[in-house]
Amino acid sequence: DAGVIQSPRHEVTEMGQEVTLRCKPISGHDYLFWYRQTMMRGLELLIYFNNNVPIDDSGMPEDRFSAKMPNASFSTLKIQPSEPRDSAVYFCASSLARAGGQFFGPGTRLTVL
Amino acid sequence: GQSLEQPSEVTAVEGAIVQINCTYQTSGFYGLSWYQQHDGGAPTFLSYNALDGLEETGRFSSFLSRSDSYGYLLLQELQMKDSASYFCAVIFMNTGFQKLVFGTGTRLLVSP
Numbered sequence: 001d002a003g004v005i006q007s008p009r010h011e012v013t014e015m016g017q018e019v020t021l022r023c024k025p026i027s028g029h030d031y032l033f034w035y036r037q038t039m040m041r042g043l044e045l046l047i048y049f050n051n052n053v054p055i056d057d058s059g060m061p062e063d064r065f066s067a068k069m070p071n072a073s074f075s076t077l078k079i080q081p082s083e084p085r086d087s088a089v090y091f092c093a094s095s096l097a098r099a100g101g102q103f104f105g106p107g108t109r110l111t112v113l
Numbered sequence: 114g115q116s117l118e119q120p121s122e123v124t125a126v127e128g129a130i131v132q133i134n135c136t137y138q139t140s141g142f143y144g145l146s147w148y149q150q151h152d153g154g155a156p157t158f159l160s161y162n163a164l165d166g167l168e169e170t171g172r173f174s175s176f177l178s179r180s181d182s183y184g185y186l187l188l189q190e191l192q193m194k195d196s197a198s199y200f201c202a203v204i205f206m207n208t209g210f211q212k213l214v215f216g217t218g219t220r221l222l223v224s225p
Contacts (some may be wrong), residue, residue: 043156045214056211059186090156091156093156102213
């Protein structure tokens with residue numbers, strides 16, 4: 001298996017623009033997680049899905065953030081409009097069980113100017 | 114709320130043994146995980162403990178004491194490639210959902 005795939009790997013955009021991050025989980029994994037990592041706040045869980053259904057989105061910072069999982073092999077995290085404070089590395093992870101080990105993608109480094 | 118404490122940095126030499134401690138405070142505790150992250154890389158799952166005791170995987174072992182709200186990661190026969198950040202993460206139940214919170218990480222520096 002290719003592991004968790006994320007795109008783009010790097011994104012530079014201007015404040016106010018819409019940003020869409022993409023994730024393909026490991027085939028067969030039924031849990032998908034979105035994280036954000038910054039020096040100031042560390043690694044934060046934003047939202048997670050089980051069988052394509054959002055289970056807990058309490059970590060989503062604001063209404064500007066939204067996430068979807070239209071099918072078992074694809075998820076998106078959208079920021080609209082983006083702000084400089086959204087600059088971070090965004091990771092997607094998938095797992096077979098809620099409490100089991102999570103497999104992380106390579107991350108998307110987002111810079112909002 | 115939930116809180117995790119782990120040392121910010123640990124140094125050791127090649128071949129040595131190092132222990133990274135993690136104490137936590139949370140209700141609805143479910144389990145404790147450990148992840149490794151090299152600079153510029155993604156977190157990599159190392160271990161998961163739901164029950165008290167020691168779990169061994171090669172050179173790495175992880176321990177949990179639920180009564181003490183404490184766990185540790187033990188790295189043996191240290192190698193230079195083990196220089197990385199190590200995160201403990203607590204899994205707990207909250208409002209019917211299972212949530213995971215990461216610690217702030219321990220930076221391990223292995224020297225020759």
